[in-house]
Amino acid sequence: MRPFRTAEIIAVGSELLTPFKADTNSLVLTTRLNDLGILVAGKAIAGDDAEMLAALVRLALARVDLVVTTGGLGPTEDDVTREAVAGALALAMHEDPTLMRAIEARFERRGLAMPASNRRQAMVPDGAAVLVNPAGTAPGLWIDAGEQAVVLLPGPPREMRAILDGDLKPRLAARSGGPPVERRVISTTGRPESAVDEVVAPIYGAWRSGPLPITTTILAANGQIELHLSAASDGSDAARQRLDAAVGTLAGALGDIVFSVDGQPLEAVVGSGLRARGWRIAAAESCTGGGLLSRLTDIPGSSAYVIGGVVAYENAVKVADLGVPAAMIEAHGAVSEPVALAMAEGVRARLSADVGVAVTGIAGPDGGSAEKPVGTVVIAVAVIGRGPSVRTYSFLGDRAMIRTQSVVAALDLVRRALSSANP
């Protein structure tokens, strides 16, 4: 049989056509398909409309090897995926007795009578294979269609993943013949997307052609710019080395704005740097309101190097709990380099930390002035036995964007303080 090389994903559910809910199941699905060498050629989102869904399935089968649907397998009349796919493939449906018993047993265990509507979940198109759902009542289905196949998965992410990593995986692996997609990611912060693109675009432009083209995608989010490289690999060491060399070339051109080339988030890189030196950190936060400490402690095991800190939203807390002289706040303002330095050194000394980091700024929308507009943020890092560093930033965007950029900039200033190359 011809191996699967391309797939289309169809997400089903009227809620996915409202302003409230985006399809994210397809991202998980894409990762697993790519790992097996199957590329996603297109995606579609359909409401609970059997006729339109059947048309989408037929169209997808005209262009790809594998069609995967998510959603619409529940027990209600809105759940039309089984019928729509059966219709698209001109298959009759029958009640699967094993499935029926399993669904009844699920209700019996909970001491409930099975609602009649749940019978729908035992109806399967003729010739379909059941994919066991260990996390819910809606089973997945695998339906062969000549050399192609249609796979039906439930919409709840936990159930979809359980089937994807359970019954579906070996079936897909057996039918996929493509080389797996190899990926690399280069993470940077401190320069805007356009500046990163200017450096890397002339380099990676040349890699797009050739027998194993490397595709490069720039993603900008929350003060960080990521370069995603991917290439269909032939599984050889040479293919991997070629991608590693590409990462090395780009990272070398970008210099010290690169904080990881292995997908590690910035807070994990900072954590590794602290661990490597046996140092512990404390933070004093004003405008970020706890967001910096929250992100540092996102990492499992961060209690080894995070002591804690003080959220000094009000100036009185900066004075009482961080030892910032009231006269200094009076003279320079709470958002100033002397105050940030005093906060960083204050929290470091009071919590007996090796590294103290402080953020004070104006996140807006109010509180700005001509001299210090909204977006003015001062960040200081104090390291035991070394001179402190401090920097004033002017961030653009709304309150949430300014706060996020402040957290990223603070993490990056700590990273640079930890790096011996940038003491």
Added chain:
Amino acid sequence: MRPFRTAEIIAVGSELLTPFKADTNSLVLTTRLNDLGILVAGKAIAGDDAEMLAALVRLALARVDLVVTTGGLGPTEDDVTREAVAGALALAMHEDPTLMRAIEARFERRGLAMPASNRRQAMVPDGAAVLVNPAGTAPGLWIDAGEQAVVLLPGPPREMRAILDGDLKPRLAARSGGPPVERRVISTTGRPESAVDEVVAPIYGAWRSGPLPITTTILAANGQIELHLSAASDGSDAARQRLDAAVGTLAGALGDIVFSVDGQPLEAVVGSGLRARGWRIAAAESCTGGGLLSRLTDIPGSSAYVIGGVVAYENAVKVADLGVPAAMIEAHGAVSEPVALAMAEGVRARLSADVGVAVTGIAGPDGGSAEKPVGTVVIAVAVIGRGPSVRTYSFLGDRAMIRTQSVVAALDLVRRALSSANP
């Protein structure tokens, strides 16, 4: 002309077919279209493939009144949307001299020579109207196709929104004849999705039929369950009152797990409660690591009622900075009701707050025991002049889910402490 009632959104870009990027532009677009009475009947995602995109546009025109594309309007060869739509509508292309001058002027202002590739951005299908892009070089385009229309918008969210809320809005308003979709949201926390559904499903089931059916969507995320109600309104007061009555019925059945019926997030509801009483809050956080204070201060103007707090990730900070007796931690463990109460009262007293809230727990993946497994979280609230409240929770999920649920539960415990009905 027949007014627009249905639309399809096509997002263009190969990065949207990778595991890294979901289409979220369509959510913003859907809100704006719904506000004008245009329902989204389907969505599709296409790679940088002119032929497939042209096929998708033709298909969409076979079923809806309006097709909106996002992305693929840049200057490179990967940007195929203009050509694909022209192809789908069998239109020739020409260079628009006004556009060409505007693009050249943009480069001149920055003292740069315009790369030849940018000429592509001035190419427009015959008969297209230009939608000015105040935020970038890629203009939007409006192309009439008989009684239907195809609208091309750039992919960067900021540019898409600028055109959507600028040139596009009046054009769409003039062509849409449908009643706007009215929406309501009921936000709850403290009970699982299935329990909420069991209460509300029998009620709203009856509203699905009728001349103006009300559709209800349950969305569960991060420890909160939201019920979204929407109905095509005829613009009359009666229609609005009917939706308000539906909200009243559902909220009444759900009781005090409802924290807002106007879309206000929980941290804003807590903020309003504090403001109303003229009270100020301080927090002591262990396992949430600053996430609670960060969320409280997400709200603009929160400095009026948030003093700050202490992130006591290490036990020594609980003792030194919150006044928790070391012997108490020794006797009961850091994750215990006595310690949570001491932390809440400690931070309240030390920061001179009216309300103190404390979170201590085991977010995992390590640190659990048979007696206190991962997910055990204790939350306490101390209110000046009143008895404190404390509760022990057992949360499920990974570290991030346990931390998020802890933040939501802490906000909810404060909300209940502030509510006179639940003192």
